[in-house]
Amino acid sequence: MKENLKIRESQIQYSPFATTFDIPKKDELSSDEILELFAKTKIDYSWSFSECTRKDTAYITHGYHRYPAKFIPQVARRLIEEYTKTGDIVVDPFMGSGTTVVKAMMTERIGVGVDINPVAYLISKAKTTPIKSDKLEAEFDSLILNIEKTKKVRIPQNERIDYWFPNEIKEKLTIIFSNINEIKNQEIKMFFLCGFSNILKNCSIWLQKSNKPTRDYEKTLPEPLDIFKRQIKFMLKRNIEFYAKVPVNNKSIVKCQDARKLPVDDGQASLIVTSPPYVTSYEYADLHQLTALWLEYTDNLTEFRKKFIGTAHHHKKHLKIDSELGQTCVAKLKEKDNKKSEEVAMYFGEMRECFIEMYRALKVGGKACIVIGNTSFCGVEVLNAEVFAEQMQNIGFEIHDIIKREIPSKNLPSTRDPKTGQFTSSSNHNKTLAYPIEHIVIMEKI
Numbered sequence: 405m406k407e408n409l410k411i412r413e414s415q416i417q418y419s420p421f422a423t424t425f426d427i428p429k430k431d432e433l434s435s436d437e438i439l440e441l442f443a444k445t446k447i448d449y450s451w452s453f454s455e456c457t458r459k460d461t462a463y464i465t466h467g468y469h470r471y472p473a474k475f476i477p478q479v480a481r482r483l484i485e486e487y488t489k490t491g492d493i494v495v496d497p498f499m500g501s502g503t504t505v506v507k508a509m510m511t512e513r514i515g516v517g518v519d520i521n522p523v524a525y526l527i528s529k530a531k532t533t534p535i536k537s538d539k540l541e542a543e544f545d546s547l548i549l550n551i552e553k554t555k556k557v558r559i560p561q562n563e564r565i566d567y568w569f570p571n572e573i574k575e576k577l578t579i580i581f582s583n584i585n586e587i588k589n590q591e592i593k594m595f596f597l598c599g600f601s602n603i604l605k606n607c608s609i610w611l612q613k614s615n616k617p618t619r620d621y622e623k624t625l626p627e628p629l630d631i632f633k634r635q636i637k638f639m640l641k642r643n644i645e646f647y648a649k650v651p652v653n654n655k656s657i658v659k660c661q662d663a664r665k666l667p668v669d670d671g672q673a674s675l676i677v678t679s680p681p682y683v684t685s686y687e688y689a690d691l692h693q694l695t696a697l698w699l700e701y702t703d704n705l706t707e708f709r710k711k712f713i714g715t716a717h718h719h720k721k722h723l724k725i726d727s728e729l730g731q732t733c734v735a736k737l738k739e740k741d742n743k744k745s746e747e748v749a750m751y752f753g754e755m756r757e758c759f760i761e762m763y764r765a766l767k768v769g770g771k772a773c774i775v776i777g778n779t780s781f782c783g784v785e786v787l788n789a790e791v792f793a794e795q796m797q798n799i800g801f802e803i804h805d806i807i808k809r810e811i812p813s814k815n816l817p818s819t820r821d822p823k824t825g826q827f828t829s830s831s832n833h834n835k836t837l838a839y840p841i842e843h844i845v846i847m848e849k850i
Contacts (some may be wrong), residue, residue, distance in 0.1 A: 433803065435728040436846065437796060442790050442806060451809035453478045466529040468639055469602045471501035471524075472615050472691050475679045475775050479809075479844070481565040483677050486770045488513055492674035495765060497663035497758055498713075502528030504677045505656055510649055515656035516668055520711050522701040523601070523692040525660035530598035532658055533591050534647035537640065543592050544636055550583045551629060557582045564697050564705065568608040568619075576628040577607060581698060586637045595643070597699065599635045601683040604694040607633055617690055637737070663713070663758045676762050679775040681713055683751040683786060688712050713754045723753025726798045730791040733784065740782040748786060756795045763799050766849040771804060772796065777811070777842035789843035801847035810841055 418779055433441065453461075453476060460477040465550070480503050484494055496504035499517030501524065509532060517532075519525055557578050565574060577600075584600055586593045587593040593788030601772050609618040666673075681688060689696070689709040725731055730752040737745035763770050774796075776788045778842035793803055 435732075438729065438790050438794050438797075438803075439787075440665045441803070442787075442793075442843070445806045445808045445843075447808045447810055449810065450480065451482070451807055451844070452812055454810065454812040459555060460635045463642075464510075464649065465502065465503075465639075465642050466506065467642060468531050468598055469501060469527045470605070471527065472688075473679070473682075474501050474503055475482060477503050477507050479775065480677050483673065483773050483844070484508060484511055484513060486748070488674045489775075491671055493668060495666060495668055495673045495762075496674045496678045497666060497676065497762065498680050499528050499658060500679065502531040502658060505532050505658055506646075507653075508653050508798060509656050512651055512654075514654070515658075516673070517656075517658045517665060517726050518661045518663060519601065520660070520662050520713070521688055521692065522660050522693045522699075524603060524688075525600055525658065526594060526695070526699070528658045533594065534650045535591060535643055537644045537647065538550050539589075540592060540595065540640060540643060543587065544587070544596075544640065547583055548594065548629075550586070551580055553588055554579045554583060560698070562697055562703060564693065568610060570609070570625070570692060573607055573625055573628060577604070577698070580628060580632055587658065595639065596636065599639055600632065601695040603628065603631045603635050603697070608694060610694070615691060617693065620814050631670045664761045666761055666765045670764055671767045673742070674770050676766065676770075676772040676810060677775075678773070680755060680758070682777070682779065683748055683788070712849050713751065713758070722749060724756065725749060725752045725795070725803075726756055727752065727791045727794040729787055729794050733786055733791065736783060736784045737786075740784060744781050748781070752791060752795070755792065756799075758762075759792070759799055759801075763801065763849060768849055770849050772801065772847045772849070774845040774847070775842060778843065789845050793847070796845075796847045800850065802850045803846075804848040805810075805844075805846040807844040807846065808841055809844065 453841065456478060461478065466477055475680075484504075484507055488494060488511075491514070493514045493516060494504065494508040496515070496517040498500075499505060500517045500521075502517055505515030505517040505528060515532065517528055519528065557575075559575055559578050560685055569577065581600060584593060584596045585741065587596065599758060607625055609619050609621060609623050609625070611618040636827075657667055661667075687709065689702075689705060689712060693705055696705075696708060698700050725734070729747075734745050734749045734752070737748055758770075766772060774789075778788050778790075779786050789806075793806070797803065
């Protein structure tokens with residue numbers, strides 16, 4: 405019966421916020437029992453990796469590019485080694501900067517990652533592609549010579565680029581970018597574009613210590629070519645290390661596509677390790693706008709935002725939530741802020757669609773490990789982890805384990821405005837901590 409899940413799902417008619425459809429379940433927990441299970445779960449400090457330094461978490465290609473909210477490779481590696489064996493397929497439907505895929509490759513598994521964000525795809529593609537060092541270094545020498553010879557190029561006409569970059573800096577960045585685009589080898593081009601992307605924040609008037617798009621008119625800007633050279637030399641060293649550690653002919657895949665369309669045949673994946681986006685609070689399109697604008701992934705940020713799960717910019721019909729906990733959260737929010745309740749309902753509905761696709765891709769006995777923190781809006785607790793567990797149980801998963809871990813260091817803003825739920829500066833006195841802990845919800849396909 406479970407084999408026909410996707411067919412039956414498409415045939416079912418339901419109203420917004422309907423609860424469930426008829427799938428036989430094993431050891432099903434009620435919503436109250438799920439709440440009790442999470443409440444009694446104690447922090448497992450062995451999963452915090454608090455002893456790890458930035459150097460420990462940014463080794464090999466993990467340090468190629470900054471990425472907000474990425475989880476540390478130690479978490480991915482421990483899950484992969486605990487739940488898979490050599491040659492197994494490990495999938496990340498929200499691959500972000502590619503951490504899970506890199507760890508799968510290094511442990512002789514086949515990593516498969518997708519992300520709807522083209523900036524994430526660029527970074528992940530560069531991070532998961534080992535390249536022979538002599539070819540890469542020769543191309544680098546040639547690239548620098550060409551950049552230094554180039555005097556004039558057509559400067560992009562984009563008001564958002566003008567918003568972030570002074571004219572002189574913009575001209576110098578254009579020379580670098582145009583010469584990278586002349587490279588014929590696509591893998592090598594992606595490597596240099598990743599490096600170029602990572603220097604954009606430094607070369608802009610974006611406040612350096614802020615993830616939120618804030619301008620700093622007093623910022624001292626570096627010479628673009630100097631910082632680009634340093635960035636690429638750093639990446640060249642890390643590529644050598646990565647190339648030496650990844651098995652030859654590894655068949656890992658990364659693609660720029662929706663998490664609801666995984667490039668994996670039915671029942672082939674052994675493990676899913678992923679950290680999904682957070683509901684409305686983290687506008688990835690805004691955070692990645694410098695790269696998206698320069699690489700012409702978009703010329704309209706409003707349209708770009710609409711692609712992302714968890715964004716506040718969808719205008720779609722209601723989707724089925726299939727969670728009493730999720731419905732309760734939405735109902736409470738509706739009393740405080742109708743727009744916010746609609747956003748959270750859309751988020752839960754879209755995440756449920758992703759969980760159905762995960763179920764399809766996993767083999768029986770395979771595990772889905774969802775790394776997620778809870779949050780709040782307008783004083784209402786949004787229990788992402790508990791809602792996800794209930795949604796996945798109602799699809800046909802069984803709760804295998806719940807891990808609660810501290811987040812000793814994470815590239816996330818750490819405070820919220822208690823009224824809006826939005827991230828705010830640490831100077832705001834009416835602040836609340838965001839994501840001091842997170843859960844790893846481990847579900848088994850039965």
